Amino acid sequence: MSVEKIDTLIVGAGQAGVAMSEHLGEAGVPHLVLERGRIAERWRSERWDSLVANGPAWHDRFPGMEFAGDPDGFVAKEEVADYFAAYARKINAPIRCGVEVRAVRRNAGRPGFTVTTSQGVIEAERIVAATGPFQKPIIPPLVPDDAGLMQIHSSTYRNPAQLPEGAVLVIGAGSSGVQIADELLRAGRRVYLSVGPHDRPPRAYRGRDFCWWLGVLGKWDMAAPAPGTEHVTIAVSGARGGETVDFRRLGNQGMVLLGRTEAYRDGRLSFAPDLRQNLDRGDENYLSLLDEADAYIRRNGLDLPEDPEARRREPDPDCVTKPIPDLHLAAAGIATVIWATGFAVDFGWIKADAFDERGRPIHQRGVSVEPGLYFLGLPWQSRRGSSFIWGVWHDARHIAEQITIQRKYSEYQGKAQRMLQEA
Numbered sequence: 001m002s003v004e005k006i007d008t009l010i011v012g013a014g015q016a017g018v019a020m021s022e023h024l025g026e027a028g029v030p031h032l033v034l035e036r037g038r039i040a041e042r043w044r045s046e047r048w049d050s051l052v053a054n055g056p057a058w059h060d061r062f063p064g065m066e067f068a069g070d071p072d073g074f075v076a077k078e079e080v081a082d083y084f085a086a087y088a089r090k091i092n093a094p095i096r097c098g099v100e101v102r103a104v105r106r107n108a109g110r111p112g113f114t115v116t117t118s119q120g121v122i123e124a125e126r127i128v129a130a131t132g133p134f135q136k137p138i139i140p141p142l143v144p145d146d147a148g149l150m151q152i153h154s155s156t157y158r159n160p161a162q163l164p165e166g167a168v169l170v171i172g173a174g175s176s177g178v179q180i181a182d183e184l185l186r187a188g189r190r191v192y193l194s195v196g197p198h199d200r201p202p203r204a205y206r207g208r209d210f211c212w213w214l215g216v217l218g219k220w221d222m223a224a225p226a227p228g229t230e231h232v233t234i235a236v237s238g239a240r241g242g243e244t245v246d247f248r249r250l251g252n253q254g255m256v257l258l259g260r261t262e263a264y265r266d267g268r269l270s271f272a273p274d275l276r277q278n279l280d281r282g283d284e285n286y287l288s289l290l291d292e293a294d295a296y297i298r299r300n301g302l303d304l305p306e307d308p309e310a311r312r313r314e315p316d317p318d319c320v321t322k323p324i325p326d327l328h329l330a331a332a333g334i335a336t337v338i339w340a341t342g343f344a345v346d347f348g349w350i351k352a353d354a355f356d357e358r359g360r361p362i363h364q365r366g367v368s369v370e371p372g373l374y375f376l377g378l379p380w381q382s383r384r385g386s387s388f389i390w391g392v393w394h395d396a397r398h399i400a401e402q403i404t405i406q407r408k409y410s411e412y413q414g415k416a417q418r419m420l421q422e423a
Helices: 014-027 041-045 078-092 175-186 212-218 247-252 275-299 388-420
Strands: 003-013 031-035 096-097 101-106 113-117 119-130 150-153 167-171 191-194 256-258 261-265 268-271 326-328 336-338 373-375
Touching: 003 014, 014 078, 014 096, 014 388, 031 078, 041 078, 101 268, 119 388, 167 175, 175 191, 175 247, 212 275, 247 256, 256 275, 373 388
Parallel strands: 003 031, 003 119, 031 096, 119 373, 150 336, 167 191, 167 336, 191 256
Antiparallel strands: 101 113, 113 119, 261 268, 268 326
16 A cells, blocks of 8 residues: 655644644645645534624734625634635645544654554654644533433534524533523523633723734733633623623523533532622623723823723623522423533544643643644643634744754754765
8 A cells, every 4th residue: 555655744724724834835844734524614514603703804814814894893604714715725735625634653763653544544754733622522421311401512503493492501601602592592592501700801992802902911922821710711702793791781681690500410400609709700800801901091192982881780680689509401491401611622543642641732832742743723822812813823833933943953864864874
């Protein structure tokens, strides 16, 4: 059987893989991108129908190409996928779709890796795992399968018509959970939302989007999360032109807010008595950003309009003043549970000693402890913005530089070896 050989193999053709291909191409590094589906497949097939980007078009893009349309708008998911496909064509990225990478193994006694794919074997000097942070949906083993409910992860939710009649419980109030819950409420469903600890930035303040504020305040470039905040849930939305997530407003509109989901027994779910605490923490995060923005405006003498409405607080709905400790799901008419509980990494296809006890890559800015192996698109890979569209582009540039450096060392080793053989 013939074995294909390549200098650098990129696994995944989402935003990370396309960015990596651009920088390797500019550096003159021969490479190949393998994608098991289509370019940016997860944007097409693992998002709900009405999803739009959570950042405005002027911000959430690569430097080399703008989105068509309103730069302050929020781009629909299909347009995001089309953008990456068009970008790949623009840079002539060598992408091969419909090929699944099944295993990557370090070669014994010689450099590089052997890659087993659905279409044969490839040998590569280097591997870039560009599969991103959304790999394995997490559904906690809490509610048994025989509980008489439809249970799905947020990644398989598409629209309200997909669900059976009845009330819906959404567990997890990050950006996905709150947007799905809001869509279901607007569709006339009875909606329960389990709210855990979260940050709640303003969508916009004093005429500027929060993405702009995080930029000028230096928060996108934070090199590491503050202690205890590594996995803080962020509640933000670009839906309907962009709006600030306000859980109290949703409660006053009829959504039933609950504390963090804790346990299931005999048809009942119990919830932690932390709903008010979680809402207050979100408010603190929200107000702290407004305060920092006001200080920045004063310090730099900017002429931005006052926004007193941003500090108005909605009254507490009944579900906050009288929190619900537990629910009998059948009695509440709940027919569907949507788990908006995030994702875990899944690098089981990489057979290398490059991961910690939880299966997370051990790396420095994407450079693995396993020589020749690189990771791209991880949360906090180099900074807060690493897993965002524009952030992954900058991380890809760093990895391309590291690959270029290592290729020069390899070239020197090859020349030195040949000189010894000829002597």
